[in-house]
Amino acid sequence: MWGMNHHHRSSAPADPKSHTTRPIVTGASVLGVKYNGGVMLAADTLLSYGSMAKTMNASRLMEIDQTLIGASGEYSDFQAIQEMLEAKSLQMQSGLLQEREGDEPPMTARSMWNYLRVVMYHRRNKMNPLWNSVVVAGKDGATGEFFLGNVDRLGTTVEDNIMATGFGAYMGVPLLREKWRPDMDEGEARALLEDCMKVLYYRDCRAASRIQLAKVSADGVLISEPYELETSWAGSTDYIPLNTPLALP
Amino acid sequence: MMSASHSSMVNPMSSNPYGLKEGEVSTGTTILAMPFDGGVMLGADTRTSMGSYATSRSTDKITFLSDHIFCLRSGSAADTQAISDIVKHYLSHLTIETGREPLVKTAAHLMKNIVYSNKDSLSAGVIIAGWDPVEGGQVFNVVQGGSCLKQSFALGGSGSLFIYGLMDSEFKEGMTQDEARALVKKAISHAMARDGSSGGMVRTMTVTAEGNKRDVTPGNELPFGPVF
Numbered sequence: 001m002w003g004m005n006h007h008h009r010s011s012a013p014a015d016p017k018s019h020t021t022r023p024i025v026t027g028a029s030v031l032g033v034k035y036n037g038g039v040m041l042a043a044d045t046l047l048s049y050g051s052m053a054k055t056m057n058a059s060r061l062m063e064i065d066q067t068l069i070g071a072s073g074e075y076s077d078f079q080a081i082q083e084m085l086e087a088k089s090l091q092m093q094s095g096l097l098q099e100r101e102g103d104e105p106p107m108t109a110r111s112m113w114n115y116l117r118v119v120m121y122h123r124r125n126k127m128n129p130l131w132n133s134v135v136v137a138g139k140d141g142a143t144g145e146f147f148l149g150n151v152d153r154l155g156t157t158v159e160d161n162i163m164a165t166g167f168g169a170y171m172g173v174p175l176l177r178e179k180w181r182p183d184m185d186e187g188e189a190r191a192l193l194e195d196c197m198k199v200l201y202y203r204d205c206r207a208a209s210r211i212q213l214a215k216v217s218a219d220g221v222l223i224s225e226p227y228e229l230e231t232s233w234a235g236s237t238d239y240i241p242l243n244t245p246l247a248l249p
Numbered sequence: 250m251m252s253a254s255h256s257s258m259v260n261p262m263s264s265n266p267y268g269l270k271e272g273e274v275s276t277g278t279t280i281l282a283m284p285f286d287g288g289v290m291l292g293a294d295t296r297t298s299m300g301s302y303a304t305s306r307s308t309d310k311i312t313f314l315s316d317h318i319f320c321l322r323s324g325s326a327a328d329t330q331a332i333s334d335i336v337k338h339y340l341s342h343l344t345i346e347t348g349r350e351p352l353v354k355t356a357a358h359l360m361k362n363i364v365y366s367n368k369d370s371l372s373a374g375v376i377i378a379g380w381d382p383v384e385g386g387q388v389f390n391v392v393q394g395g396s397c398l399k400q401s402f403a404l405g406g407s408g409s410l411f412i413y414g415l416m417d418s419e420f421k422e423g424m425t426q427d428e429a430r431a432l433v434k435k436a437i438s439h440a441m442a443r444d445g446s447s448g449g450m451v452r453t454m455t456v457t458a459e460g461n462k463r464d465v466t467p468g469n470e471l472p473f474g475p476v477f
Contacts, residue, residue, distance in 0.1 A: 046475075048445055050445075051277070051301075051407065051444060051445040051446050052411075052443055052444065052445065053442060053443045053444070053445060053475075053476055055476070056475050056476045056477060057477065167301070167302070202303065202306050203302060203303045203306070204301060204302070204303065205296070205298050205300075205301040205302065205303055205445040205446055205448065206301050206445050208475055209475060210475055228475075230469070231468055231469045232469075233307075233450060233467035233468050233469065244313070244454075244461055244463050245313065245316050245461065246316055246317075246459075246460035246461050247460060247461055247462065247463070248455075248457075248459060248460040248461060248462040
């Protein structure tokens with residue numbers, strides 16, 4: 001009733017609700033591959049603002065509790081996902097939600113992937129998605145196996161030995177499928193990811209040549225410093241356009 | 250016939266700055282031409298894009314119109330190729346009829362006429378640059394809509410927005426051929442570093458009274474890039 005102090009949200013001044021209707025600052029593909037001894041992710045460090053290259057020092061691969069996540073799409077939503085997962089991890093560590101022993105992280109990669117699925121699907125149902133495609137990689141619990149999965153902005157989940165988001169799904173996956181073997185070692189996994197990232201740099205207008213790799217292995221999580229890919233223009237410079245009359249030597 | 254959904258009054262800051270139709274291939278691009286002491290220097294990137302897919306990474310946007318006149322193309326690849334063919338055809342007729350080389354301003358005028366009279370159906374931003382014996386090296390910018398502007402240096406394409414400041418700061422009249430080439434490569438590299446629709450390599454063309462010279466700088470040897 002009017003005049004009573006219900007403290008309902010509806011009687012407060014309307015908060016400006018923000019809905020991600022279209023992404024503004026975006027990251028391009030994230031690629032992932034399981035190898036013999038771990039799982040490795042790759043992503044470039046570029047954030048785009050429409051077609052403009054805004055910054056080249058963004059990290060799109062993050063570790064939370066010995067699990068790696070990487071995301072393409074809206075960067076602010078990825079930062080929100082990081083905060084949400086870190087908060088969730090702290091909440092679980094405080095023991096309120098479960099009894100735990102030892103130094104095991106509160107969430108395995110698989111359980112983090114599932115939690116993200118719940119969150120992303122819930123947001124999708126409210127027509128206010130987190131505009132990301134998130135790759136989750138890490139240890140799959142006590143078995144010693146490794147996990148690689150993906151959750152997209154609709155809440156769709158996929159689990160596989162190879163993973164790619166964005167343009168990588170079109171141009172990287174065929175290469176990954178062709179070359180992947182269960183007994184690949186770390187060096188081969190890295191070479192395969194670098195090859196895919198090069199192709200993406202050539203053909204995706206929103207990709208860049210400065211990339212980061214990240215891996216989860218028995219030794220733990222490692223995220224590399226950004227580095228430049230070697231690119232090849234052989235054959236392209238040989239192309240001699242037809243119309244050069246009066247060509248000087 | 251008026252197309253209700255297409256107009257050349259497109260918003261350069263939107264995600265579709267050239268008003269391209271669905272499936273249309275763009276030379277969303279960086280093009281640049283400037284006179285130097287003795288001729289003109291033309292430069293372009295080599296990326297052709299369809300949305301965010303690079304359909305070509307070694308495109309040649311420097312198009313022959315006559316022996317000493319070239320054009321740089323931005324906008325719809327189909328539209329600009331078709332228009333360039335028409336202008337090249339006109340100029341070859343003129344050469345035969347008059348017995349002498351066409352003037353750069355004639356080529357620019359012909360290009361402008363086509364773009365202007367089809368302004369609602371075309372997506373074309375073209376730079377005409379060349380040398381003629383009357384006025385020497387000249388540069389004309391035929392922007393979308395069909396305005397023809399004679400300029401001391403001309404920029405075009407989606408990437409040009411990022412280098413107006415750089416060119417305003419570094420351009421000077423009467424540069425040498427080497428200075429002009431270095432500035433063209435530098436400016437286009439800067440544009441490619443920031444514009445997703447520009448990329449690949451840098452092609453240059455030097456047009457002088459004696460003849461023409463092509464140059465190409467591969468993508469891993471650019472003077473600048475990537476951004477910090």
